[in-house]
């Protein structure tokens with residue numbers, strides 16, 4: 162029930178620009194071992210497979226971080242549902258021909274987020290001293306295979322549950 166609700170809310174994030182799950186926070190482990198977190202857009206949800214996709218520039222720090230340590234956390238606070246989702250996932254970076262179908266669905270105006278010069282995070286002499294030329298070779302899909310979920314429901318009573326892939330998603334209640 163709660164497990165289904167989580168995937169329902171995540172799916173809504175893909176379809177509805179105003180849904181809270183539209184903009185989760187993606188956390189990774191940086192090369193120096195420190196956590197890094199940033200807002201992303203949830204692009205695809207596969208509830209049956211327990212995977213989520215995010216689009217990014219292949220040259221961004223998060224891609225290098227995920228190559229070095231392919232583990233991520235995704236956080237959503239769904240205010241309307243009084244639901245906090247904390248997902249733990251294994252991450253795979255998909256590029257080139259294997260994401261050609263994703264690239265084909267990225268609207269023209271949105272393609273400027275992938276490509277351009279200099280690469281994301283590089284120093285620039287002035288705030289706007291960069292160009293944004295779309296480049297499909299810079300487009301990457303971060304595929305998150307969810308391994309575990311910590312779900313906190315802040316209703317009149319507080320409920321917390323943990324769902325684990327290795328247990329076939331059997332949930333266990335936890336003290337909140």
Ligand SMILES: Cc1cc2nc3c(=O)[nH]c(=O)nc-3n(C[C@H](O)[C@H](O)[C@H](O)COP(=O)(O)O)c2cc1C
Nearest residue numbers: 184197199200201202216217218221222223224282
């Ligand atoms: C509302 C919002 C949505 C964003 N969506 C994405 C996204 O889908 N993919 C992405 O790579 N960066 C996205 N960003 C930018 C990231 O938060 C981040 O600044 C950028 O990806 C660089 O992160 P990195 O250096 O840790 O790789 C978004 C930022 C905001 C504020």
